[in-house]
Amino acid sequence: MTADDSHDDIPVQRAAPRIGHRGSGDPQVAIDTPVVFDLEDVAVYYGAFRAVRGVAMKVLKNQITALIGPSGCGKTTLLRAFNRMHDVIPGARVTGKLQYHGIDLYGPQVSATEVRRRIGMVFQKPNPFPKSIYDNVAFGPRVNGTKNKIELDAIVEKSLRAAALWDEVKDRLGSSALGMSGGQQQRLCIARTIAVEPEVVLMDEPCSALDPIATARIEELMRELKSRFTIVIVTHNMQQAARVSDRTAFFTAELDSANDRRTGILVEYDVTQKIFSNPSDERTENYITGRFG
Amino acid sequence: MQLSELHARSQHADRAFRVLAVVAATTVLVVLALITVTMSKRAWPVLEHMGLDFFTSSRWSAPEGIYGALPFIFGTLFTATIALALAVPVSLGVALFITQVAPPWLKKPMVYLLDLLAVVPSVVFGLWGVLVLSQHFGLGRSFLTAGIILAVMITPIITSLSREVIETTPQTDKEAALALGATRWEMIGASVLPHSKGGLVGAVMLGLGRALGETIAAALVIGSALGQITLDPYASGNSMPAVIANEFGESDGMHKSALIALAVTLFVITIIVNLVATAIVQRSMRRSRGT
Known part of the structure; x- marks a missing residue:
């Protein structure tokens, strides 16, 4: 895939009502913030089961976009569609239009490995490789062709610094990553992800296995990383979405008349502040205020 | 109450x-x-x-009362080494194919077939070796023939165990590599193999145990030549279990004692192999746990 950078400059269409909408109480978002992902009528299936349907949203560059909603609303499923993680699950498929800088992510000539190099992912449970700290961070650059030791050393240090982990591990880069605490492991996974210099970092409930202190550090880290990366985060924790994200998409599960099973739908997508203070949809308000979910 | x-x-x-x-x-x-x-x-x-x-000593002569077991110890180790060298890459390849590459419809019949191969009696393999490898392909009765037959016998076992070990790799570990832009092969190297290392060594050791102890198939194809210590794979030789099987019936006294001593030696060798394997597995597990 050759990401045509000129697409970065396409301004957000004014017709899209909730994106960059003036007066939405979102001063930090300029009206011409580039669109990274553009979704129209996206659905994800596992075999015959439709897990999420009809999603239309735009993810903006250098923003943190949060996907929230009750269990089974398809938010993680949708997140995994962003970097073609469903490719490895037999029977899973994605339909609809899912464009990355104007290129169809599921186009016939698009390679999933190239997509994932540009769109990294941090998982719910910290999953470092059973290798040394150094080798964990160096893995991505190595598979992408960096063999030079000096270059790798620099990338490892830079990535660990960016993940606020360098000072804690610089004297034991050769020891196993599995000997670290859960919070350190998750920051290592973030360092490993940004070591390949992706444009987007997808995070699937990155703090759900961590204690509050480790969670606070990850959140702080996300705010720092925002200037370099576009972040999409799935979270169960509404306060977390409110604290860190610029935009929030609220999903819920509804009975799907097509197959009589519950399917996730996107209810509302707007600036985080608006979602949490003055949502347009009653279902969002019920969820935010704790009346449901 | x-x-x-x-x-x-x-x-x-x-x-x-x-x-x-x-x-x-x-x-x-x-x-x-x-x-x-x-x-x-x-x-x-x-x-x-x-x-x-x-x-x-490499001289074994019952009539003279001289019993040097070195050629048989050598023959056992040499054939087992040939067998492992052939079987391990094939087994790992098949196990990885079944678990990572094969489409679901192909997976089940392959697993079934391999499990079936694992229970074929060794005498059948031995006779097949005589008919096909020795006679048809002209390999004669040699270390190589015995090594190939042993390899064929232990491949299903190693494959079957490796497959089960590999299958236990958590999906999240595999996704960690894929999410960094790794290809399937790179993902196997980063996630599957490190995760399965201990179990894979165990699978190979079980295969080795069977190769070392295999009696009837080896006896049929190894050639039963006394006193051969040579790295020429086409030479005939003998292995400890094969000697015991061939000579035990007509032995008595010191000869019988010598054959029993061979069995004890084999026993000790397999124990040593297993201890070494356990040590390797534990060390690699400790290292990856980081303690």
Whole structure:
């Protein structure tokens, strides 16, 4: 895939009502913030089961976009569609239009490995490789062709610094990553992800296995990383979405008349502040205020 | 009242289970001890007669009363090495194919077929070796023929165990590599193999154990040549179990003692192999846990 950078400059269409909408109480978002992902009528299936349907949203560059909603609303499923993680699950498929800088992510000539190099992912449970700290961070650059030791050393240090982990591990880069605490492991996974210099970092409930202190550090880290990366985060924790994200998409599960099973739908997508203070949809308000979910 | 009855009964069940488990565990140890004691006792005369020459001499002549087991020890290790060299890459390849590459419809029949191969009696493999490898392909009866037959025999075992070990790699570990832009092959190197290392060594060791101890198939194709120590794979030789199988029926006295000593040697070698394997597995596990 050759990401045509000129697409970065396409301004957000004014017709899209909730994106960059003036007066939405979102001063930090300029009206011409580039669109990274553009979704129209996206659905994800596992075999015959439709897990999420009809999603239309735009993810903006250098923003943190949060996907929230009750269990089974398809938010993680949708997140995994962003970097073609469903490719490895037999029977899973994605339909609809899912464009990355104007290129169809599921186009016939698009390679999933190239997509994932540009769109990294941090998982719910910290999953470092059973290798040394150094080798964990160096893995991505190595598979992408960096063999030079000096270059790798620099990338490892830079990535660990960016993940606020360098000072804690610089004297034991050769020891196993599995000997670290859960919070350190998750920051290592973030360092490993940004070591390949992706444009987007997808995070699937990155703090759900961590204690509050480790969670606070990850959140702080996300705010720092925002200037370099576009972040999409799935979270169960509404306060977390409110604290860190610029935009929030609220999903819920509804009975799907097509197959009589519950399917996730996107209810509302707007600036985080608006979602949490003055949502347009009653279902969002019920969820935010704790009346449901 | 009722509560105390319930309490007492569950304790009985617990005690009964514990007794059963202890008896089963002790039986295994007792049998192992008995084997060691009786075999060592019967092997003792030849060790007294030959001394260390039993292990270092390469001359084995029952009529002269000379028993040097080195060629058989060599033959066993040489054929087992050939077998492992052939079987391990194939087994790993097949196991990875089944678990990572094969479409679901192909996976089931392949697993079934391999499990079937694992239970084919060894004499069938041995005769097939004589008919096909020795005669049709002209390999004769040699270390190589024996090594190939052993490889064919242990491949299904190693494959089957490797497949099960590999299958336990958590999906999240695999996704970690894929999410960094790794290809399937790079993902296997980063996630699957490190995760399965210990189990894979174990699978290979079980295969090696079978290759070392295999009697009838080796006896049929190895050539039963006395005193051959050569790295020429086309040469005929002999292995410890094959010698025992061929000579035990017409042996007595010192000759019988020598054959039993061979069995004890084989036993000790397999124990050493297993201890080494366990040590390797534990060290690699400790290292990846980072303690």
